[in-house]
Amino acid sequence: MTIYLCEPDFDGILSAVYEAWMSGKGHENVKLELDGAFRELELFTQYVTVRTSPENARKVIRAVCGKIGRSVYEEIYIASLSQDPARPDKIYRFLIRAFRYGAGVLDMLQLPEVREIFQMCRNVRHENHLLTGFVRFSQTSKGILVSRIGPKNDVLPILAPHFADRLPMESWIIYDENHRKAVVHPSRGSWAIVHADGEGYLSAQLDQDTDQEEYEALWKAFHETVAIRERANPVCQRTHLALRYRPYMTEFQ
Incomplete structure (x- = not known):
């Protein structure tokens, strides 16, 4: 298992998404986590710190908007604002599904990866509405x-x-x-x-x-x-x- 550690902002998360996706190690063998967060080190695990790259983040954005749709891009952006410490990996898992099923993935709430993104976005939007x-x-x-x-x-x-x-x-x-x-x-x-x-x-x-x-x-x-x-x-x-x-x-x- 390889764990990619990223910055908590949107560009940082997308930079880690790009590195994990392009690593060729297989989605089941990689995981994304926030850098600096407390964690128990796992055996037989490689930790890779990802430097935020606006260029790589833009590549992910262009791929999402061009191949899936802007609605999916908006959802992962809102999800990146969530307080959930596991949001980098949840966004990554959601994108795996999104690239497979297309823009219609937003309606597939039976999928755990989609449901988790939906819940994060709902929480962010609700707090914003109250404020x-x-x-x-x-x-x-x-x-x-x-x-x-x-x-x-x-x-x-x-x-x-x-x-x-x-x-x-x-x-x-x-x-x-x-x-x-x-x-x-x-x-x-x-x-x-x-x-x-x-x-x-x-x-x-x-x-x-x-x-x-x-x-x-x-x-x-x-x-x-x-x-x-x-x-x-x-x-x-x-x-x-x-x-x-x-x-x-x-x-x-």
Whole structure:
């Protein structure tokens, strides 16, 4: 068995897919894992660290889009954003099926490889959908809108277009604390994802004083005014708004 260790991003995973596929060792004799993840070393196993190659990643993308279809490409991209640590190998197994059956593979949920991709994509899309309503912005003295989130999945690449469409005339930043990256959108410009290192311009904007305290007071006054204490239902509230989102929402501070 040969295990290919790859970086967690999309290009890193596709680079490992390319190396494993072109190795000629047979699909049953190779496996993909994330580099740096804790693992127990297996006997009679060769570990190969794959350097991310944008060129090889593009080759895989061209093959998927040209021979199978863009819909399959979109699914593996969404799956690459999942929190599932086994996503590299699941994507690889799914592509084996996809190249065999074509674009119709997306409807073959009876296949374990397809079902696993479907479940990962559903989880990513669901969290992204929730965050389109749960993201809260605060405004700095310079007029920049800033927000902090802590998603389980790496949803920023699909969350950013929603807010770019909703707030095209505003300058805003959404910082993902769990993945240490942020999407930056200048007024009337296009958004970009940057990695946060705790220094520089991005850190300075995130650490600025904002109008959050003012809006916290307004939300508290609003809830105290309209709330009917006899009808309070915490269990129902947690069903519609999980506890893990609340530390990032102004009205729950």
